Each structure stands twice: as structure tokens, then as C-alpha cells.
Amino acid sequence: DLLTAMGNDIIHRGPDSAGYLNEKGLAGVFRRLSILDTSINADQPMTINKISIFFNGEIYNYKKLKTELELKGIHFKSTGDTEVVLRGYEIFGERIFNLLEGMFSIVIINRLSGKVVVARDPLGIKPLYIFRKGSFTGIASEIRPILRLCKPDVDINALKELMVFGWAAGKMSNYKNIEEVSPGSMIKIDLKSGKLKEDKYFDLMKISKENNFINEDVIENQINKSILDHTISDVGYTLQLSGGLDSSYISAICSKEKKVKLKAFSINFNEEKFDEAKYQEMISQKFNLDLYMNKFSGKDYVDELPKAIESMEGPTPHGGCVAIKFLSKKISKFCKVTLTGEGADELFGGY
Numbered sequence: 001d002l003l004t005a006m007g008n009d010i011i012h013r014g015p016d017s018a019g020y021l022n023e024k025g026l027a028g029v030f031r032r033l034s035i036l037d038t039s040i041n042a043d044q045p046m047t048i049n050k051i052s053i054f055f056n057g058e059i060y061n062y063k064k065l066k067t068e069l070e071l072k073g074i075h076f077k078s079t080g081d082t083e084v085v086l087r088g089y090e091i092f093g094e095r096i097f098n099l100l101e102g103m104f105s106i107v108i109i110n111r112l113s114g115k116v117v118v119a120r121d122p123l124g125i126k127p128l129y130i131f132r133k134g135s136f137t138g139i140a141s142e143i144r145p146i147l148r149l150c151k152p153d154v155d156i157n158a159l160k161e162l163m164v165f166g167w168a169a170g171k172m173s174n175y176k177n178i179e180e181v182s183p184g185s186m187i188k189i190d191l192k193s194g195k196l197k198e199d200k201y202f203d204l205m206k207i208s209k210e211n212n213f214i215n216e217d218v219i220e221n222q223i224n225k226s227i228l229d230h231t232i233s234d235v236g237y238t239l240q241l242s243g244g245l246d247s248s249y250i251s252a253i254c255s256k257e258k259k260v261k262l263k264a265f266s267i268n269f270n271e272e273k274f275d276e277a278k279y280q281e282m283i284s285q286k287f288n289l290d291l292y293m294n295k296f297s298g299k300d301y302v303d304e305l306p307k308a309i310e311s312m313e314g315p316t317p318h319g320g321c322v323a324i325k326f327l328s329k330k331i332s333k334f335c336k337v338t339l340t341g342e343g344a345d346e347l348f349g350g351y
Contacts, residue, residue, distance in 0.1 A: 003029040006145035012311075013056070013141060021045045021052060025191050026109060026116070029145075030054050035337060036062075036234050037080030046082055050111040053086045056141050057104030057126045060229035065099060080234075089117075097186060097201050101229070105141055105181075109191075116189040122202040124183030131178050135194025139181075143313045146178055153177065159315070166317040174314035227253045230339055237337040239264040240327065241291065243279030246341025254339065255287035264289040265331050265338070267296045267323050294330050296323055 007018050007029040014031030016038075021028045030044040035058065045052045059065070062081035065088055070076070074087050081102075088096040089108055094117060097106075103125035108117045118139055120128045131138040131146045138149045158172040171179040181187060184202030189195070227250055231237050239254060241247045241264040254262060266280045277293065284291035301322055308322045309315065316322065324340075331338050 002148060003027060006140075006148060007031055009144040009148075010140070010142055017043055019044050021047075021109075028054055028107070033336060034235070036082075036232070037078045038234055039078070041078040042080040042082055044082060046086055048083075048086055049090065051086065051090060052109040052111075053082065053089070054107040055082050055085055055104060057102055057106075057121065058232075059085060059100050059102040059104065060226075060232060061099075061101040094186060094201070107139055111191075114191045116191060118181060118187040118189070119201070120181045120183055120185055122184040122204065124180075128181040129173060129178055130181050130187070132196065133177075137189055137194065137196065143173060143175060143178055147175075150177060162315055162317060223249075224253055227339070228257055231257070233337045235336050237339060238262065238331055238335045239289065240324075240331070240338050240340045241266045241280050241283060241289070242341060243276035243283060244341060248279070248283045248341070250339050250341055251283055251287050251289060255289065261288060261290050263292065263334060265292045265294065265327055267327050268293050269296055292330070292334075294327060296326055300326055 003020055003022065007020075010031050011018075014033045016034045017032045017040075019030045019032070028045060032044060034042065036042065045054050047053075059081040062084040066076065066084045069084065069087050069091060072091060074091065076083055076087070085096065085100065085104075085106065086108070088099065089110075092099065097119045100121075102121065103123075104119070104121045105126040105128040106117075106119045108119075110117065116137075118128070118130070120126065127141055129140050129143055129146060131150055133150065136149075138146050140146050153176040155168075155172060155174060155176045158168040158174055161168040161172065162174075168174075171182060173180055182198075182200075184200055184204065186199050186201045188197045188199070231254060239247065239251050239262055241251055243266070251262075251264060264280075264284055266277070268277050268280075269275045280291060280293065283289070301319075304322050304326045305316070308325045311325060312321065328338070
């Protein structure tokens with residue numbers, strides 16, 4: 001009953017199927033949003049040779065890793081990335097996390113070693129929370145299911161940081177006793193004793209201190225490759241188009257690669273000074289996109305704000321996420337996958 005309730009808490013994360021694991025010492029529920037290999041062969045939790053995996057995310061180099069594993073004699077029953085991660089762990093052990101290019105939250109149950117291994121992607125793109133009480137550990141992609149294991153208690157320190165800076169740093173969530181798993185971290189839990197050990201398998205600060213100069217051609221090739229890697233999908237994909245540099249560039253690269261007309265979705269405002277419709281139309285015409293324009297009014301903002309707060313599981317200082325939630329709901333009627341234009345400001349320190 002508890003696992004069913006927890007699954008319902010996160011059904012919006014994965015409406016396509018549910019999978020359960022329930023045995024002495026551990027239990028789990030997975031909700032699937034099927035993007036790669038939509039058959040039951042790729043359902044989760046997946047178990048092979050006494051090792052089980054719960055995996056949320058997408059691995060963009062999984063085909064390359066799969067070929068490498070096949071050369072080592074591994075035979076696959078599915079065509080998606082989940083089995084590649086599981087088989088990769090079986091062959092490479094914990095080194096697999098350094099070989100994955102993508103976004104992920106992973107829980108691997110290794111009954112052979114009596115250990116559970118938890119890992120989050122290097123940049124912390126995929127959410128992952130952990131709760132500890134004595135030798136008991138609870139892990140989830142959202143806080144909501146964990147609140148069925150403990151009494152909710154607001155973390156005032158996290159709230160202060162959120163109000164001042166727009167986000168709370170480090171491991172803080174909005175609740176006491178519930179932490180975020182750090183980006184690039186791996187946590188090992190002993191199944192018998194419940195003892196926990198945390199290690200860093202990836203440290204962004206070490207790489208950023210190397211100060212390697214990269215020329216423009218290398219940057220362009222890497223960005224273009226990254227964009228096309230993100231289009232890997234068995235259910236197609238769409239574009240979010242703001243009319244700005246990021247989404248326009250992504251639209252340009254995808255339209256050159258894709259032979260069919262791509263659907264693009266935009267948000268439009270009644271206030272002329274905020275609206276970028278003319279740029280959206282310009283880009284959609286230049287790259288032959290099927291543009292769906294969506295008006296976003298003050299009333300829409302008021303209607304969506306409580307839902308955004310519920311999804312973010314706390315105060316929502318970044319008002320843009322309310323509009324993105326509104327747009328994502330519109331896109332979900334057509335497709336499960338969309339490419340956004342987020343991140344260039346952070347990567348290049350502004351335009």
C-alpha cells in the first residue's frame with residue numbers, strides 16, 4: 001500500500017508504467033516515462049544476475065557503450081539505455097558513472113556484494129533526495145514520497161537562502177532531515193548494517209581549474225554534437241522556441257538534420273515589450289518549423305503558480321518556471337520530448 005501511494009505521488013514523472021520491488025530489507029517503486037525502447041523489455045526496476053536498477057534520466061552515448069559491452073560478450077534483451085547502464089555496472093563496476101554522458105539519478109541494488117549504490121549525474125540535472133533515520137535510508141526523485149516516511153518540517157535556513165539568492169546551496173532541500181544528493185556524488189549503503197559512505201566520482205571544480213583554452217571550432221562542433229545527441233528518441237521530439245539565441249540555434253541545427261517538419265512551441269504575451277512573436281515567426285519561417293504559439297496571460301500565471309509551487313515542492317522565486325510549466329503542458333499533448341534553449345548564459349557568462 002505504501003509503495004502504491006508513493007508511486008501515485010510521482011505518477012506525473014512516469015505515466016506509462018509502474019514497477020515494484022519488495023523484499024526483505026528493501027523496497028522500491030518506479031514510474032516510467034518511456035522514451036527509448038517503449039516495450040516492456042525496458043521496464044523498471046530491471047534485474048539481471050541478482051543486480052537491480054532504478055534509473056531516471058537519459059544516456060546520450062549509450063549506443064557506443066553498448067557496442068563496447070557487446071564486444072565483451074554481453075547480449076542485450078532491450079534496445080534502450082537502462083540495460084546498458086546495468087550491464088555497464090556489471091562489467092565496469094562503479095567506474096561506469098564516469099563513462100556515462102547524460103543526465104541521471106541511479107539506484108543499483110547489488111545482492112552479490114550486499115550493497116546499494118546511489119549516483120547522481122555530474123551537474124545535478126536530475127533531482128535526487130535522501131532521508132536518513134538511524135540505519136534506515138529513503139531515496140526518491142521528489143520529496144513528496146519521502147514525506148510518507150517522516151514528519152515534514154520546514155528548513156528555515158534553506159528558506160532564508162532561497163529568499164535572498166533565489167536558491168538554497170549545497171545539499172539543502174526545503175525540509176529538515178531531507179537532503180539533495182550532491183551532483184557527481186556516489187553513495188554506498190550496506191544492506192545489512194545500513195551504514196552509508198559518500199564519495200565524489202566527479203568534481204567540476206577540478207576540471208574548471210585546468211583553464212584549458214578551447215577554440216571556436218571545437219566549441220561549435222561540441223555544441224552541435226550535444227544538440228543532436230539530445231534528439232535521440234524513439235518517440236520523436238519537439239522544440240521550445242523563444243526567439244532568443246539559444247533556442248534559435250538549436251532550431252537551426254535540428255532542422256538541418258531532421259528531414260520532416262519539426263513542431264516548435266512558443267509562449268506569447270499580451271504586453272508588446274515582453275513579446276517576441278516576431279522573432280519566433282522569423283526563425284520558424286527560415287527553418288521551416290510548424291510553429292504553435294501560446295498566449296500566456298496574467299490570469300494564466302495566477303492559475304499556474306500554485307501548480308508550479310507544488311511541482312517545485314517549495315517557494316518558486318524564478319517566475320519563468322511558471323511559464324515553462326504552462327508551455328510544457330501544451331507540448332505534452334503532442335510529444336513527450338522537447339528541446340529547450342536553457343544554459344548558454346551559465347556556460348558562456350552571458351551573451
